[in-house]
Amino acid sequence: QQQVKQSPQSLIVQKGGISIINCAYENTAFDYFPWYQQFPGKGPALLIAIRPDVSEKKEGRFTISFNKSAKQFSLHIMDSQPGDSATYFCAASMLVGGNQFYFGTGTSLTVIP
Amino acid sequence: DAGVIQSPRHEVTEMGQEVTLRCKPISGHDYLFWYRQTMMRGLELLIYFNNNVPIDDSGMPEDRFSAKMPNASFSTLKIQPSEPRDSAVYFCASSRTSRYNEQFFGPGTRLTVL
Numbered sequence: 001q002q003q004v005k006q007s008p009q010s011l012i013v014q015k016g017g018i019s020i021i022n023c024a025y026e027n028t029a030f031d032y033f034p035w036y037q038q039f040p041g042k043g044p045a046l047l048i049a050i051r052p053d054v055s056e057k058k059e060g061r062f063t064i065s066f067n068k069s070a071k072q073f074s075l076h077i078m079d080s081q082p083g084d085s086a087t088y089f090c091a092a093s094m095l096v097g098g099n100q101f102y103f104g105t106g107t108s109l110t111v112i113p
Numbered sequence: 114d115a116g117v118i119q120s121p122r123h124e125v126t127e128m129g130q131e132v133t134l135r136c137k138p139i140s141g142h143d144y145l146f147w148y149r150q151t152m153m154r155g156l157e158l159l160i161y162f163n164n165n166v167p168i169d170d171s172g173m174p175e176d177r178f179s180a181k182m183p184n185a186s187f188s189t190l191k192i193q194p195s196e197p198r199d200s201a202v203y204f205c206a207s208s209r210t211s212r213y214n215e216q217f218f219g220p221g222t223r224l225t226v227l
Contacts, residue, residue, distance in 0.1 A: 032213045043117075043204050043218030044156070051213065089156060099144045099214045100169065105155040 003027060004092050006104025013111050019077040021107045023090035026071060030092040034101070035064065035075050038087045047088070048075070080111045117219035119205050125225045131193040134222045137186055138207030146216060147180055147190050148204040156204075162188065163210075195226045 006023045013019045023033075034049035050057045050064040050073065057064045063076040077084055090104040118137040126132055138145050146161040160170040165182045173180070177196070182188040192199055202223050206216040 034215070036218075041220075043206070043220050045218065046215045049213065049215075093214070099163075099208045099210065099216070100146075100158065100161060101216060103156045103158075 002105065003102035004090060004104045006090050006107060008107060009105070010108040011110070013080045013109065015080065015082060015111055015113050017080050017111075019075075019080045019084070019109055019111070021075045021088055021090070021109070022072065023074065023092075023104050024070075024072045025092050025102075027092070027094070028071070029094040030102075031095055032093045033064070033066065033073050034091050034093075035062075036089040036091065036103075038089065038106075040086075044087075044089055077109075080109075082111045082113050085109055085111050117205055117207055117217055119203075119219035119222050121222060122220060123223045123225075125227065126195055127227050128196055129194045130226075131191065132195045132199075132224060132226075134190040134203050134205075134224070136188045136190070136205030136219060138188070138205070139217055140186070142207035142209050142217070143185070144208045144210065144214075144216075145182060145188050146206040146208075147188070148206065148218075150202045150204060150221070159190070192224075195224075197226045200224055200226050 035047045036044035037047040038044040048059050048062050061078045066073045088107045091101040093101050120135045147159040149157045159172045160180045162182045180190045202221045204221045206218045208214045208216045
């Protein structure tokens with residue numbers, strides 16, 4: 001059973017456009033929601049993360065929006081650049097579950113020049 | 114810090130052979146995770162350790178897979194015998210116990226079983 005559902009599976013955006021990736025979860029015990037970025041041939045790396053006590057977190061062109069009541073969170077990439085082309089994974093974890101992450105299935109983003 | 118180190122980076126073997134993947138976590142990290150990544154199934158958690166003790170191995174596909182962590186700086190994932198459906202990229206990640214943690218991933222081992 002997929003604990004975190006991610007969509008879309010792939011996304012193509014023009015340079016300068018906004019990329020939006022969505023994730024949803026069911027387990028209300030989750031209390032930490034990181035996003036990981038993976039370039040071809042590399043391991044995933046932490047991009048940005050949010051806790052459920054805030055509704056939005058922004059770091060540069062990357063923003064996480066969090067809707068606790070809907071149990072959804074999304075990643076927005078503003079002014080998307082070709083260098084953002086990568087696979088993005090959302091994840092969730094809970095304090096009582098130790099350090100285990102539940103990852104979404106990933107979104108392959110392609111930014112066209 | 115050198116980050117999480119995995120070896121080998123690429124492994125090509127024939128069906129039925131034993132395969133051993135190796136991981137050195139970041140010094141001071143007390144959690145170690147083994148993941149498998151495929152196009153069909155994405156990132157799957159296979160097993161994770163805390164202070165060298167296996168905590169959850171429910172993601173290990175079958176008895177052909179085994180993992181050990183003899184000390185804080187070394188872990189192995191073994192597949193015996195290997196099958197073509199085991200072909201995937203295997204990642205090791207480590208993290209430190211904290212309220213909101215970050216998992217640091219290694220570069221992965223690309224396994225091809227012919």
